[in-house]
C-alpha cells in the first residue's frame with residue numbers, strides 16, 4: 001500500500017511564487033509545498049537585480065504601466081499590467097514586513113529609505129534590491145518564514161510527475177484533484193490529493209544549451225498543464241540574456257548588464273570591438289539587440305564565445321560595484337581587473353506559459369498557475385527587467401485570496417488511483433536519456449534560438465518529434481527517474497516553443513525571424529495560443 005497524502009492546498013514549486021502563496025493562505029489551511037531539489041534551488045535564488053514597484057514620490061503608477069507596455073510591444077494586457085503595477089507597493093511592503101533585508105540609502109539622513117536602482121526600460125528608479133543578490137535574500141527570508149509555520153509541510157526532493165484530474169479533457173466541470181509525485185529519496189511515486197493545486201514550478205530556459213537558469217528550469221509545470229488539457233500561450237517569446245560566463249564549471253553564471261553599463265566592452269576573440277556595427281548605442285543597446293549581435297558574430301565565425309572587457313577600470317571600482325561577479329570570476333581563474341572574460345548569450349526568461357486570469361486560475365477548475373510558469377498577460381512579447389519577481393508576488397497574493405474564498409465550498413476529492421508500476425522495469429540504458437538531453441538542448445540553441453528561420457524551425461520540429469517518440473517509448477517501459485521526467489517535459493516544451501514560433505509570421509519583441517524581419521502592423525497584434533487535443537480519458541494513473 002503506497003502513501004496517499006491529503007492537503008487543502010498542494011503547491012508545486014518553492015520559489016518566490018510558491019512560497020508567497022503558501023504564506024499568504026490562511027494559517028488554518030493545510031498546505032504541502034514541493035521542491036524537486038533543495039528548497040532554495042530555483043530561479044528566485046539567483047535573481048541579482050531586484051523587484052520593480054512604484055516606491056518613490058517622483059515615480060508614478062502610470063509611468064510604470066507605460067514602460068511595461070512599451071517593453072511588451074503590443075501584446076501586454078492593459079488590465080493585467082495595471083493590476084500588477086497597482087499592487088506592487090503592497091507586495092513589496094509585505095516582504096519588508098517579513099524582514100527581507102533590502103539595501104537602504106547611504107547616509108544617516110536617508111537610512112530610513114530604501115535604495116532604488118534604475119534598469120533598462122524603466123524611466124524611473126524603481127527597483128528595490130538587496131545589493132547584487134536580491135534573490136538570495138528573498139528566497140532565504142521566504143524559506144525561513146515557511147519553516148516557522150506549522151500548517152505548511154515542505155517536501156524537498158519531490159518531483160511532480162503529472163496532475164490528476166477527475167474528468168476527460170474538454171469536460172467543462174473537470175477539476176484538478178492533485179498530482180502524482182516521485183519521492184526521489186526512495187524512488188517511489190506517491191499520490192498527493194488536494195482541494196486546490198497550484199503550479200509554481202518556474203520557467204523552461206533549460207531547453208537551451210546555454211542558460212542563466214539553474215537546473216530546475218525544465219518547464220515541468222507548463223508541460224504538466226498542457227498534458228492535463230490547459231492551453232499554452234506565447235511560448236515563442238524566450239528572453240536571452242546577452243552575457244553569461246562561458247566556462248565548463250560555471251554553466252549558468254550571469255554577468256550583469258551593469259558591467260556594460262559601467263563601460264564594459266564586447267570584443268571578438270581577436271580583440272576587435274563589434275557592437276558599433278549593429279547599433280549606434282553599441283554595448284548600451286537593448287538586451288535583445290546585443291544578444292542578437294553576439295549570436296550573429298559567433299555563428300558567422302564559428303566562435304564558441306566572445307569577450308567582455310572591463311579591465312580598464314581600477315580593481316577597487318570593480319570590487320565595489322560587482323562583488324559577487326568579481327569573486328566568482330576569480331574562483332574560476334579570471335581576474336576581471338586584468339583580462340577580458342569569455343561570455344555567451346544565454347536563455348534567461350520564459351515569457352509564455354499557462355494562461356491565467358487575475359487570480360491565477362487556469363483552464364481547469366481548482367488548478368492555479370503562478371510565477372514564471374504562468375502567462376498572465378503582463379509581459380507580452382518582452383519582459384521588462386525586474387517585473388517578473390513582481391508578477392510572482394502579486395499573483396501569488398491574488399491566488400491566495402481567491403483560494404481562501406473558495407475553501408469552504410470545495411470538498412476534498414475522494415481516494416485516487418495509485419500509480420501503476422506493474423508494467424515497467426528499471427532502465428539499463430540511462431545513456432539514452434543523457435544523449436537526448438544534449439541533442440535537444442543543442443538543436444534548440446542552433447535552430448530555435450535568438451535568430452530563427454522557417455527552415456530551421458522545420459528541422460527542429462522534425463527532430464523534436466523523433467525525440468518525443470523515443471522518450472515516450474522509454475517512459476512507457478521503464479521506472480521513472482528525475483532525469484527522465486525532466487527530459488520528457490523539456491521535449492514537450494520544446495515542441496510548444498517551435499510550434500508557437502512557426503505560427504508567428506512576423507518579428508516582434510523577443511521573437512526574431514529572418515523570413516519576416518518586421519513586425520506585422522497591418523492587423524492588431526495577437527497572442528499565440530496553442531490548444532490541446534480533447535481526449536476521452538481522465539488524467540489518472542491510466543495515462544502513465
Ligand SMILES: Cc1cc2nc3c(=O)[nH]c(=O)nc-3n(C[C@H](O)[C@H](O)[C@H](O)COP(=O)(O)OP(=O)(O)OC[C@H]3O[C@@H](n4cnc5c(N)ncnc54)[C@H](O)[C@@H]3O)c2cc1C
Pocket residue numbers: 012013014015016017018034035036037039041042043044045046047048049050051052134135158159160161200201202203212213214216217220221254348349370371372373385386387388389390392
Ligand atoms: C540569474 C537570474 C537573474 C534574475 N534576476 C531577476 C531580477 O533581478 N528581477 C526579476 O524580477 N527577475 C529576475 N529573474 C527572473 C526571476 O528570478 C524568476 O522569473 C522568478 O524567480 C521565478 O520564480 P518562480 O517562483 O516562478 O520559479 P522558481 O524560483 O524558478 O522556482 C521554481 C520551483 O519549482 C520547483 N519545481 C519545478 N518543477 C517541479 C516539479 N516537477 N515538481 C516539484 N517541484 C518543481 C523547483 O524545485 C523550484 O522550487 C532572474 C532569473 C535568473 C535566472
